[in-house]
Amino acid sequence: MRENLHRFFRAARGAGVHVSPAESIDAMRAVKQVGFSDRAILRDALLLTLAKSQDEKLALGDCFDLFFSQPEPRQDSPEADNNDDASQDADRSPSSGAASESGEGPPEGLGPLAQMLLSQDRNAIAAAIASASGAASLSDIRYSTQRGIFSSRILDAMGLQRLRDDLDELTATNPSLAERLRAALDGLRQAVRDTVSQGLALYAREEAENLRNEILRNAPLARIERRQVAEMRALIRQIARRLRERYSKPRKRQRRGHLDVRRTLRRNAAWGGVPFLTAWKRKHRDRPKIVALCDVSGSVAQVSDFFLLLIHSLHEVVDDVRSFAFSSHLIEVSEILEKKSPEEAMAEIMSKVGFGSSDYGSSLVDFEHDFMSTLTPQTTVIVLGDARSNNLDPRADILRRVSERSKRLVWLNPEGRLAWGFGDSEMPRYATFCTVVRQCATAQQLERAVSDIVAIYQ
Amino acid sequence: MADQKASASIEAVESGLAAQGYIASRQIATAVYLSQQIEKPILVEGPAGVGKTELAKAIAAWRGMKMIRLQCYEGLDEAKALYEWKYAKQLLYTQILKDKLGEVLGGAQTLHAALDQLHDFGDVFFSKEFVEPRPLLQALEQPGGCVLLIDEIDKSDAEFESLLLEILSDFQVTIPELGTVSAITPPTVILTSNSERDLGDALKRRCLHLHIGFPEQRLEERIVDSRVPGISQALRRQMVGFIHEIRSLDLKKLPSVSETIDWARVLVLLQAAELDTEIVKDTLNVLLKYEADIEAASPQVTTFIAKAARSNVFG
Numbered sequence: 001m002r003e004n005l006h007r008f009f010r011a012a013r014g015a016g017v018h019v020s021p022a023e024s025i026d027a028m029r030a031v032k033q034v035g036f037s038d039r040a041i042l043r044d045a046l047l048l049t050l051a052k053s054q055d056e057k058l059a060l061g062d063c064f065d066l067f068f069s070q071p072e073p074r075q076d077s078p079e080a081d082n083n084d085d086a087s088q089d090a091d092r093s094p095s096s097g098a099a100s101e102s103g104e105g106p107p108e109g110l111g112p113l114a115q116m117l118l119s120q121d122r123n124a125i126a127a128a129i130a131s132a133s134g135a136a137s138l139s140d141i142r143y144s145t146q147r148g149i150f151s152s153r154i155l156d157a158m159g160l161q162r163l164r165d166d167l168d169e170l171t172a173t174n175p176s177l178a179e180r181l182r183a184a185l186d187g188l189r190q191a192v193r194d195t196v197s198q199g200l201a202l203y204a205r206e207e208a209e210n211l212r213n214e215i216l217r218n219a220p221l222a223r224i225e226r227r228q229v230a231e232m233r234a235l236i237r238q239i240a241r242r243l244r245e246r247y248s249k250p251r252k253r254q255r256r257g258h259l260d261v262r263r264t265l266r267r268n269a270a271w272g273g274v275p276f277l278t279a280w281k282r283k284h285r286d287r288p289k290i291v292a293l294c295d296v297s298g299s300v301a302q303v304s305d306f307f308l309l310l311i312h313s314l315h316e317v318v319d320d321v322r323s324f325a326f327s328s329h330l331i332e333v334s335e336i337l338e339k340k341s342p343e344e345a346m347a348e349i350m351s352k353v354g355f356g357s358s359d360y361g362s363s364l365v366d367f368e369h370d371f372m373s374t375l376t377p378q379t380t381v382i383v384l385g386d387a388r389s390n391n392l393d394p395r396a397d398i399l400r401r402v403s404e405r406s407k408r409l410v411w412l413n414p415e416g417r418l419a420w421g422f423g424d425s426e427m428p429r430y431a432t433f434c435t436v437v438r439q440c441a442t443a444q445q446l447e448r449a450v451s452d453i454v455a456i457y458q
Numbered sequence: 459m460a461d462q463k464a465s466a467s468i469e470a471v472e473s474g475l476a477a478q479g480y481i482a483s484r485q486i487a488t489a490v491y492l493s494q495q496i497e498k499p500i501l502v503e504g505p506a507g508v509g510k511t512e513l514a515k516a517i518a519a520w521r522g523m524k525m526i527r528l529q530c531y532e533g534l535d536e537a538k539a540l541y542e543w544k545y546a547k548q549l550l551y552t553q554i555l556k557d558k559l560g561e562v563l564g565g566a567q568t569l570h571a572a573l574d575q576l577h578d579f580g581d582v583f584f585s586k587e588f589v590e591p592r593p594l595l596q597a598l599e600q601p602g603g604c605v606l607l608i609d610e611i612d613k614s615d616a617e618f619e620s621l622l623l624e625i626l627s628d629f630q631v632t633i634p635e636l637g638t639v640s641a642i643t644p645p646t647v648i649l650t651s652n653s654e655r656d657l658g659d660a661l662k663r664r665c666l667h668l669h670i671g672f673p674e675q676r677l678e679e680r681i682v683d684s685r686v687p688g689i690s691q692a693l694r695r696q697m698v699g700f701i702h703e704i705r706s707l708d709l710k711k712l713p714s715v716s717e718t719i720d721w722a723r724v725l726v727l728l729q730a731a732e733l734d735t736e737i738v739k740d741t742l743n744v745l746l747k748y749e750a751d752i753e754a755a756s757p758q759v760t761t762f763i764a765k766a767a768r769s770n771v772f773g
Binding site: 018020022023026029030033034040041044045047048049051052053054057259264272273274275276277278 | 468484485488489491492495496498503545546549550553653656659662663666667668669
C-alpha cells in the first residue's frame with residue numbers, strides 16, 4: 001500500500017499538484033490515521049494534506065478517481081477467481097467463446113504469455129499488464145512521444161519475445177491456433193496502449209505543460225502563431241499575477257521603524273525625561289510613478305498587444321501609472337485600461353490608434369504638447385517600440401527633454417540588437433537619451449524588464 | 459480530558475461540533491480530526507460567511523478551551539501579533555531606579571568596572587517582566603492549550619506570514635533577547651482566508667488545506683434547523699432551495715450561510731408560513747447586500763419560488 005501511495009504522489013505531481021517530500025510525509029501520517037478502508041475519507045485526507053488551493057483540489061480529486069479506478073497490481077492476481085471469469089465469458093462474442101470451449105486448450109510447450117492469452121483470463125492479463133508497467137516504470141513517462149517506447153517496454157517485460165517464437169512455431173504446426181493467438185496479441189497491444197495513455201494522463205500532464213510554457217516563454221512575441229495567442233495571453237496574465245504578488249503588498253508595508261530615542265527624550269522633556277510618550281522612526285519610500293508609451297503600429301502590433309496586457313496589470317500594482325498608445329498620433333489610454341477588461345480595452349485601443357504606420361516624431365510632439373507636465377523627477381518612463389519611424393523626423397530632441405524631466409527612461413525594443421540602426425530604425429539616436437535600452441522580444445524578457453522597473457520603487 | 463475527546467474518531471468530531479450547533483460536512487470533520495492527530499494547523503479558505511470563523515469557535519466550545527483570536531489586517535506586525543517590549547516601562551524603571559543604579563555602581567573603581575557591573579544588570583531590562591505578550595505568545599503560554607484563530611490571514615502582509623512559520627510548524631517563538639518560548643500544550647490553530655491574495659507556499663505547506671464552499675442543500679437545511687429552531691420544515695426547505703437558485707445567478711456577493719440564517723430568522727419573525735413573492739421581495743435585502751444584486755435578482759423571484767417549490771415536491 002505504501003508503494004501505491006508513492007505512485008499516487010507521482011500521479012499527483014503529474015496532475016500539477018506540487019507534492020514535496022514533506023507533504024508526502026504528512027499525507028502518509030494522515031493516511032495512517034484514517035486507513036484505507038473508506039475511500040471517501042481517504043480521498044478527503046489526501047486532498048486536505050496535499051492540495052493547497054481549490055484548483056489543486058479539483059485536479060487532485062480527478063487524479064484520485066482516475067488513479068484508484070486502475071487495477072492494483074498486487075491485489076488483483078489472488079483475486080482472479082473463476083466466478084468472475086465465468087461472468088465475463090458470458091458476454092464475450094460467441095465465436096471466441098466457441099473457440100475456447102472447443103476443447104483444444106492451449107497446447108503444452110508454449111510460453112506463459114501465450115498460455116495466458118489463449119486461456120483468455122482477463123484478470124490475469126490485466127494484472128500482468130499492471131505489473132509489467134511497474135517493471136517498465138511507466139510512472140516515469142513524461143511526453144506523448146514516449147508512448148511507443150513505453151508500450152514496447154511493457155510488452156517486452158511481459159515476454160513478447162517468447163510469444164513471437166511461439167507464434168512462428170504455431171504457424172507451422174497449428175495455423176488456426178496461431179490465428180487466435182495473433183488476434184489475442186492485437187487485443188493485448190491495444191490494452192497496453194490504453195494503459196500507456198492512461199499513464200500519460202496520470203503522470204505527464206505537468207511536464208508537458210511546463211515544456212510548452214517554457215517554449216512559449218522564449219518564443220519571439222512577434223512571431224506567435226494564431227493558435228498560440230490564447231495560450232500566450234494566459235502566460236502573460238500569469239506573469240502579471242506574479243508581478244502583482246511580488247510587488248503589490250510590500251508597498252503598503254508598515255512604515256513604523258525603530259524607537260527614535262532622540263525624539264522620545266525631547267518629547268518627554270516636560271516630565272524630566274521620564275518617557276511617557278514614545279516616538280518612532282518612519283521609513284521613507286518613493287511613490288512609484290510610471291508613464292508608459294506603447295507603439296501599436298502595424299509592425300509591432302502583436303507585441304504591443306501583449307505589452308498592453310502587462311500594463312493593464314501594472315495598473316493594479318502601481319497607483320500612479322499613465323499609459324499612452326500611439327502609431328501616427330498619441331492618445332492617453334489609462335482610463336480604458338483601468339475601466340475595461342483586458343480584451344475589451346485592447347480592442348478599443350487598437351481601433352482608436354492601432355495598426356497605422358508609425359510616426360515617432362509626431363507622436364512625441366503630441367506627448368510634449370499635452371502631457372509633458374505629467375513627468376516629475378520620480379517618474380519612470382517606459383517606451384515600447386521598434387523605433388522605426390518611416391524615415392520621418394524622429395524628434396529625438398523631445399525624447400531628450402522627456403529624459404531630463406524624469407527619473408529614468410527605459411526603452412524596450414522587440415527587435416534584435418542587430419537590426420537597430422539599419423533601415424529606418426532610429427534606435428541609436430534615441431538610445432543616447434535612455435537610461436536603459438533593452439531587447440524585449442519574448443515573454444521572459446518582458447517579465448524581467450517590467451519586474452526590474454517595479455523593483456526600483458520597493 | 460480534552461485530549462481524550464480529540465483522539466476519538468471523525469464521527470466523534472462531527473457529533474461534538476453538532477452539539478455546539480455547528481453542522482460540519484464530512485470534509486470539515488476529517489480536517490479537524492486530522493489536525494488533532496498529526497498536530498497541524500488548518501488553513502480554511504472559502505467565501506465570506508460560510509462558517510470559517512464559526513468553526514474555530516465551535517471547536518473551542520466543544521473542547522472547553524479558551525479561544526484566542528488574532529484579527530489580521532494590513533500592516534500587522536510582530537509587535538502587535540507576537541510580543542512587544544514595554545519600552546515606556548523600561549525607561550520609566552530606569553528613571554526610578556537611578557539612585558539604585560548609583561548604589562550598585564558605587565563600588566566600581568573605574569569606568570570599565572562600572573560597565574562590567576552594568577552588563578550584569580542590563581539583562582534585567584530584557585526579561586519576561588518587560589514583555590507584553592500579544593495573541594500569538596499568549597496562545598503558546600496557555601497551560602491547558604487553546605484554540606488559536608488567526609482570522610483573515612490574507613489581509614496581512616507577506617512578511618507577516620514568514621513570522622507565523624515558526625509557530626505553525628513547531629509551536630514555538632524565538633525572542634532574540636529571551637530565547638525560545640515553546641508551547642506548553644500545542645494550540646489548535648485555525649487560519650482563515652478569503653483568498654484575497656495568494657498565500658505563500660511555505661505557509662500552505664505547514665497547514666491542512668480546507669476549502670469550505672457553499673453547503674449542499676441537505677446540509678444547509680440541517681444548519682438552518684440547528685440555528686433557527688422555530689422554523690417549519692416546509693419553509694426551511696423552500697427557503698434553502700430558493701437560496702440555491704439565487705446562488706446560480708452572477709451576483710457581486712452571493713448569499714452565504716450566515717445570510718441564510720439571518721433570513722430564516724427574519725422569516726420566522728415575520729411568521730411566514732411559506733415563501734411568496736411579496737414576502738421575498740420585502741426581505742431580499744437581508745440576503746443580498748448590493749443594490750445592483752437586488753435589482754438583478756428581483757425579476758427572477760417568482761420563478762425561483764416556483765422552482766424551489768417543485769424541488770420540494772420531488773426532493
